[in-house]
Amino acid sequence: xxxxxxxxxxxxxxxxxxxxxxxxxxxxxxxxxxxxxxxxxxxxxxxxxxxxxxxxxxxxxxxxxxxxxxxxxxxxxxxxxxxxxxxxxxxxxxxxxxxxxxxxxxxxxxxxxxxxxxxxxxxxxxxxxxxxxxxxxxxxxxxxxxxxxxxxxxxxxxxxxxxxxxxxxxxxxxxxxxxxxxxxxxxxx
Numbered sequence: 001x002x003x004x005x006x007x008x009x010x011x012x013x014x015x016x017x018x019x020x021x022x023x024x025x026x027x028x029x030x031x032x033x034x035x036x037x038x039x040x041x042x043x044x045x046x047x048x049x050x051x052x053x054x055x056x057x058x059x060x061x062x063x064x065x066x067x068x069x070x071x072x073x074x075x076x077x078x079x080x081x082x083x084x085x086x087x088x089x090x091x092x093x094x095x096x097x098x099x100x101x102x103x104x105x106x107x108x109x110x111x112x113x114x115x116x117x118x119x120x121x122x123x124x125x126x127x128x129x130x131x132x133x134x135x136x137x138x139x140x141x142x143x144x145x146x147x148x149x150x151x152x153x154x155x156x157x158x159x160x161x162x163x164x165x166x167x168x169x170x171x172x173x174x175x176x177x178x179x180x181x182x183x184x185x186x187x188x189x
């Protein structure tokens with residue numbers, strides 16, 4: 001499949017909210033790394049940035065990645081190796097932005113995602129059209145109870161939330177990622 005958009009994704013753990021609305025750093029969840037990498041490979045995402053400020057958790061993520069790319073996992077499940085090939089482990093959002101700038105020669109436009117209601121949300125179809133312009137974009141996913149207002153305010157666009165037929169809206173980040181990628185890059189037959 002030919003890459004037609006310049007879209008990267010960042011899974012963020014710093015500057016997140018907890019249940020009480022306090023700004024925290026969340027833990028790394030390895031299943032998120034696996035599943036988000038697989039979704040991103042399916043939809044042709046350039047780079048999947050896993051951002052965490054903890055050197056220990058970045059090391060854990062590198063161990064996971066190495067297992068599937070070079071260890072027993074590389075021969076046991078070559079599909080997982082292929083999915084994790086585009087995963088880059090970074091300290092924070094700024095490092096992800098810098099790496100895109102080095103690759104493209106320009107800063108990416110930032111797109112925040114959130115299940116929480118908010119003003120000035122951009123529609124999926126509008127983002128789908130923006131992606132066709134060839135500019136680099138970075139789609140940001142938060143963990144915990146979502147990104148802090150400070151982080152969302154850094155973004156160029158704030159994507160509308162995923163809604164279903166009920167008022168329940170608390171998907172896992174890996175489920176939300178798959179749905180959003182399908183809405184932005186999928187093809188309905």
